[in-house]
Amino acid sequence: MKDTELIELYFNRDERAIEATKESYGAYCFKVAFALLEDRLDAEECVLDTLSRAWNAIPPEKPIRLRAYLAKITRRLALERLERAGRQKRGEAQTVLDELAEVLPSSADTAGEAETRELGRAVNGFIRGLPEREANILIRRCFYSEPVKQIARSYGLNEKHAAVILGRTRKKLRAYLIKEGFIDE
Amino acid sequence: MNNKDLFSSFGEIDESLVERSERAASRSRSRRAIKMIAAAAAALLIIAGAAFGIAQAAGANYPGETPSAPKEIVLPPSQVGKKGYTSTKSRAYSLTSALANSKAACIITIGSWLSEDHETTSTYFEAKVDEVISGSVPEHIVLCQFGDSEWTLSGSPLFTYGDKLLVFLKDVNWGGMQYENCYAPVGVDHSFFYIAETPDGGRYAVNHNCTFTYLIEQNDEGADFEDLAGDKAILDAVIDAIGEHDAAAAEIIATNAVHSANSYAPLRIYRVEEIIDYIKGLE
Numbered sequence: 001m002k003d004t005e006l007i008e009l010y011f012n013r014d015e016r017a018i019e020a021t022k023e024s025y026g027a028y029c030f031k032v033a034f035a036l037l038e039d040r041l042d043a044e045e046c047v048l049d050t051l052s053r054a055w056n057a058i059p060p061e062k063p064i065r066l067r068a069y070l071a072k073i074t075r076r077l078a079l080e081r082l083e084r085a086g087r088q089k090r091g092e093a094q095t096v097l098d099e100l101a102e103v104l105p106s107s108a109d110t111a112g113e114a115e116t117r118e119l120g121r122a123v124n125g126f127i128r129g130l131p132e133r134e135a136n137i138l139i140r141r142c143f144y145s146e147p148v149k150q151i152a153r154s155y156g157l158n159e160k161h162a163a164v165i166l167g168r169t170r171k172k173l174r175a176y177l178i179k180e181g182f183i184d185e
Numbered sequence: 186m187n188n189k190d191l192f193s194s195f196g197e198i199d200e201s202l203v204e205r206s207e208r209a210a211s212r213s214r215s216r217r218a219i220k221m222i223a224a225a226a227a228a229l230l231i232i233a234g235a236a237f238g239i240a241q242a243a244g245a246n247y248p249g250e251t252p253s254a255p256k257e258i259v260l261p262p263s264q265v266g267k268k269g270y271t272s273t274k275s276r277a278y279s280l281t282s283a284l285a286n287s288k289a290a291c292i293i294t295i296g297s298w299l300s301e302d303h304e305t306t307s308t309y310f311e312a313k314v315d316e317v318i319s320g321s322v323p324e325h326i327v328l329c330q331f332g333d334s335e336w337t338l339s340g341s342p343l344f345t346y347g348d349k350l351l352v353f354l355k356d357v358n359w360g361g362m363q364y365e366n367c368y369a370p371v372g373v374d375h376s377f378f379y380i381a382e383t384p385d386g387g388r389y390a391v392n393h394n395c396t397f398t399y400l401i402e403q404n405d406e407g408a409d410f411e412d413l414a415g416d417k418a419i420l421d422a423v424i425d426a427i428g429e430h431d432a433a434a435a436e437i438i439a440t441n442a443v444h445s446a447n448s449y450a451p452l453r454i455y456r457v458e459e460i461i462d463y464i465k466g467l468e
Contacts, residue, residue, distance in 0.1 A: 030449035031403065038277045040396050040450045047449065067207075068200035075196045093192075100188040111186040119190060120197025127202055136206040142195040143203060147282075150404060154210035182186060 003066040010058040018051050025067055026051075029074040035145040036078040036093045046081060050074045075143065093145045099166070100142070103174045104183065119182060126176045130169065137162060138169050259297035261308060263334040264342040264433045277396050278353075278376040279404040280460070281467055287353035287371045289320030290464050292380060292457075293328065295348040301333040305361035308333050308343055315349070318464045322354060327364040329357045331373045341374035341394065342437070347430030349380040351390055351460065372397070379434055380457055381426035388457040389413065389423050393437045399450035408463050410455040414442060423454055 001020050009017035026047055033046035050073045063069035097106075111119065127135045137155060140146045146154075152162035177183045284290055296311030312328040332338050344350070353376060354368035370377050376397050378390035391414075392398045401408050413419045420442055428435030438452065445451035 027449050034399070034450075038396075040394065040399065040448070044449060063200065065200040065204050068203035071203060072196055072200065076193075079193060079196070097188055097192050100191045104186055104188045104191045106188045109187065111190040115186060116190050116194055117197060119186065120194035123191070123194050124198045124202070127198060132205070132209070135202065136209045139195075139198065139202060139206040140210065142192065143198065143206075147404070149281075151210075153406065 006066060007058065007062060010055070011062075018055055021054060021066075021070070022047070022051055025070050028067065029070055032071050032074045032144065033078045036075065036082065042081060043078070046074060046078050049077050053077065071143075092147050096142055096145050099170060102170050103177065119177075122177060122180050122182060123173070126173055130172075134165060134169050137165055138173075141166055257297075258346050259299070260346055261298040261310075261334060261343045262301075264345055264431075265337055276372060276375075277400055278372045279397075279400040280408060280464060281405050283353040283371045283376045284319060284464060284467050287320065287355050288368070289322040289354045290318040290352070291320075291322055291354065292316040292318070292349065292351050293326070295328065295344045295346060295350065297346060299327065299364070300362055302361040303333055303335060305359055306331060306333050306336070307357075307359075307361045309362055309364060309367070310344055316461075318351075318461050319468055320354075322368065323366045325366065326354075327367040328352075328354075329361065329364075329367055329369040331369070338374040342431075342433035345431050345433075348427075348434070349382065351378040351380055351457065353377070378455075378457075378460070379427050379431075379438070381423040383419070383422040383426050385422070387419070387422070389419065390455045390457045390460055391423055391427075391438055392453065393434055393441065395441055395448070395450040395452050398453040398455075402453075405463070407466075410453075410459045410463070413454040413456070414445065414452050416454075419454060 001024060006017060006020055006024065009020060029047045029050050030043050033043040033050075034040070037043050037046065050070055053073050054070060057073075061069075127138060130138070133155065137151055140151045140154065141148070148163050148166065149159050151157075152159045155162070157165075174183065178185050278286065292315045293312045294315055296313060299309040299311060301308045308330045310328045310330065312326050314322055314324050314326060328344070330344055332341070332343055334343070337343055350370075353371040355371050357367050357369045375392075375394065378392050378397070381387075381389045381391065383389065401410075424435050424439050424442070427438060441448075441452040
């Protein structure tokens with residue numbers, strides 16, 4: 001089913017929308033959730049929560065890119081699930097977090113929701129200004145928590161090269177956030 | 186504002202950017218898939234001509250062998266534990282990352298239960314190495330499993346006498362009992378296969394909690410093993426073969442098989458030889 005038809009089902013409050021979304025994007029959302037949770041049952045529950053969240057949000061929201069829209073909901077819910085359970089992020093997500101400590105230290109105070117959203121806008125602006133390949137690699141790493149090896153494979157690079165690109169991009173991000181006033185120099 | 190906030194803020198990026206990163210990755214993957222198919226076809230030709238030599242040194246009293254001087258079999262006091270499963274999680278691996286983090290990949294047979302250490306929550310078993318796939322490891326080892334008779338990791342029972350496993354072994358570095366040649370499985374409860382040897386001579390690998398097979402499908406390039414879980418005769422034979430000596434593991438496998446239709450990480454059954462070939466190809 002095409003995305004436009006799916007959205008139409010949501011707007012008509014037709015419950016088939018949930019099943020159809022699950023069929024089209026369930027496995028994809030599971031992959032996004034699993035990358036953070038590394039647990040099959042938790043990830044499956046997270047997909048169900050995503051479907052329920054989408055049902056409640058559409059309408060009024062009318063996503064143009066349903067796949068990415070669902071991925072964002074899933075990622076947010078998976079992170080919330082980790083926080084709620086008081087669990088440490090594990091595996092690749094923890095490695096990504098450690099890498100991001102080069103940009104913003106882990107010891108600093110946690111930001112409020114508004115500040116995080118503001119930071120999100122800044123990160124968005126930063127990514128838009130990057131060359132396409134660097135932007136894509138950063139998103140694969142920091143949004144999807146994909147292993148560097150896999151990213152390298154996806155973009156036809158060797159692992160070291162991908163790691164170097166990521167390292168340089170993080171340095172640029174830090175400089176950008178300093179310039180935008182998010183970090184003191 | 187800290188690194189966690191920054192990690193969360195990546196969830197706010199434009200959907201168009203998220204989608205673009207996927208499109209670019211999938212374009213590149215398609216190009217590489219064509220190259221991979223050609224390489225796999227060549228590799229298969231070579232493999233078809235090769236014969237496997239399985240080292241079968243005479244060991245004492247392991248399942249499937251005729252003991253010259255039988256000794257008492259010791260089973261674990263409890264496979265699941267009075268306190269049941271815990272929600273503690275362990276790092277999950279694919280074949281490539283499990284191999285990279287291990288000293289050896291091999292097929293082992295669990296022997297008698299040796300001891301448990303509640304302080305480090307570890308249980309120790311005798312084990313015989315039937316086949317070394319990669320790396321090097323002595324023929325007789327002690328396998329240290331995380332979990333004890335009081336509690337076990339979510340979804341996984343303790344091993345028991347007669348279990349045949351395809352495992353990736355690493356050194357034990359968290360203290361506990363001191364045994365010579367003591368190893369632990371990489372990925373604790375996730376990243377190993379139970380091996381079922383069926384009466385018709387088939388040798389099948391099944392990951393009881395389906396996490397390992399899911400990550401293999403996601404991350405191990407070229408690991409396109411034929412899934413036999415849909416063949417009811419094979420599924421039943423595998424469950425029966427494992428259930429003969431390990432009812433707890435067989436029950437989990439049977440339950441996950443029933444739920445497979447509604448799961449994004451369904452139960453898979455692979456031929457052991459296909460996995461061995463793949464691991465050898467990673468070296």
